[in-house]
Amino acid sequence: MVGNKAAATAVKLAKVQVASAFPITPQTTITQYLSEMYAAGEWDFDFVNVEGELTSQVVVQAASRTGARTFTCTSGPGLLYMHHPMQTTGSSRLPVVMAVVHRGYKGMQPDHSDLMSQQWTGWGHQYVEHAQEILDSVLMAYKVAEDPRIRIPIAVGYDGYVLSYTAEPVEIPAQEEVDKWLPPNKAMPSVLPDEVDPSTFARGWGGGDPQMPWKVHHEAILKIEEVLKETMDSFEKTFGRRYGNGMIEEYMMEDAEVAILAMGTIAGTCKAAVDRMRKEGKKVGLIKLRSYIPFPVKDFREWAKKLDGIAVVDRSICPGKGGPVFAKLRDSLFDQEEKPKTLQFHAGLGGKEVRVHDFEMIGDKILKAAKGGKVEQVTWV
Numbered sequence: 001m002v003g004n005k006a007a008a009t010a011v012k013l014a015k016v017q018v019a020s021a022f023p024i025t026p027q028t029t030i031t032q033y034l035s036e037m038y039a040a041g042e043w044d045f046d047f048v049n050v051e052g053e054l055t056s057q058v059v060v061q062a063a064s065r066t067g068a069r070t071f072t073c074t075s076g077p078g079l080l081y082m083h084h085p086m087q088t089t090g091s092s093r094l095p096v097v098m099a100v101v102h103r104g105y106k107g108m109q110p111d112h113s114d115l116m117s118q119q120w121t122g123w124g125h126q127y128v129e130h131a132q133e134i135l136d137s138v139l140m141a142y143k144v145a146e147d148p149r150i151r152i153p154i155a156v157g158y159d160g161y162v163l164s165y166t167a168e169p170v171e172i173p174a175q176e177e178v179d180k181w182l183p184p185n186k187a188m189p190s191v192l193p194d195e196v197d198p199s200t201f202a203r204g205w206g207g208g209d210p211q212m213p214w215k216v217h218h219e220a221i222l223k224i225e226e227v228l229k230e231t232m233d234s235f236e237k238t239f240g241r242r243y244g245n246g247m248i249e250e251y252m253m254e255d256a257e258v259a260i261l262a263m264g265t266i267a268g269t270c271k272a273a274v275d276r277m278r279k280e281g282k283k284v285g286l287i288k289l290r291s292y293i294p295f296p297v298k299d300f301r302e303w304a305k306k307l308d309g310i311a312v313v314d315r316s317i318c319p320g321k322g323g324p325v326f327a328k329l330r331d332s333l334f335d336q337e338e339k340p341k342t343l344q345f346h347a348g349l350g351g352k353e354v355r356v357h358d359f360e361m362i363g364d365k366i367l368k369a370a371k372g373g374k375v376e377q378v379t380w381v
Helices: 001-015 028-040 053-065 076-081 083-091 131-145 175-181 199-205 212-222 224-239 264-278 297-304 323-333 356-368
Strands: 018-021 048-051 070-074 097-102 124-127 153-161 248-251 258-262 284-289 291-293 309-314 339-345 379-380
Touching: 001 028, 001 083, 001 097, 001 131, 001 153, 018 053, 018 284, 048 053, 053 076, 053 083, 070 076, 076 083, 083 212, 097 131, 124 131, 131 153, 131 175, 131 224, 131 323, 175 224, 175 291, 199 258, 212 224, 224 291, 258 356, 264 284, 264 356, 284 356, 291 323, 297 323, 309 323, 309 356, 323 339, 339 356
Parallel strands: 018 048, 018 070, 070 097, 097 153, 124 153, 258 284, 258 309, 309 339, 339 379
Antiparallel strands: 124 291, 248 284
């Protein structure tokens, strides 16, 4: 099945109670699949087709407040249109799950600039590589988001066109197994710590500490790491598949001297390049980043002790600042006594194809830098 059908199938398996969406390329067929499922009465849920993305976020936000399991989806400019209500979904600690089918905001083709632009909305952000991982990650997103320790909305991002419209083999778990593994969502009137007065929580109005809403929200997002790792273990035990520890997935890293850090579909291309370089005796590995928010700081600090270099491939850029993943990695390693050499690469923006030999070039550059060679610090691939 194509990636978008994998996302819609996960929604069905999760027995979502309220879904709302507005079609936008390349997300459109998720909306179509959900409409067909609703018309066919495949399970008991409400599907609300609205006049725009802002409203679709508000609909699932309202439904989530009642304890309903909810889903929405969008792409590129549609995600930007959702920005305002996404803030409230995050700060209200509503466990909405959203599929973001990546489409850059400077054109129709995919890069990660749409979801990267939503870093301040208080959601968990996950990036996936292939159709099977879409289905599995949406299911796991509900398990994590609805955990009483978390109650945070989660966006599952995957590349438009390349993945949304490409058919791949996908194993669909049995409904009975999913039902057993993913119990129904429960309404939680409050997720605030005991010392917080609910009447003063929202935006600090009515007295109290105005910083408290930010503090408890921030700490809840950081807890995603622990719960995601637990969820990955239980998912493997039940369904027989896993993606690293949930935060990162490693490839050929056992004896690697340097690593390439990539995310999304281009991580699959990188694997082919790593295979080639290994045949040439080059000790290069891949660290696939699955969770961008929260960022796997602990994992990278451990790898920093073992590696001589890390090449970060960002499929997005903050103009005037640089790659968001590169900045996060450097920040994570700032206090380390010994740091590996890090290089920044921008690739795949605006849908530009990233080829196997591009990753071989990246691998050669980080190997050279790790050995003390002079290499350009920022490279556009």
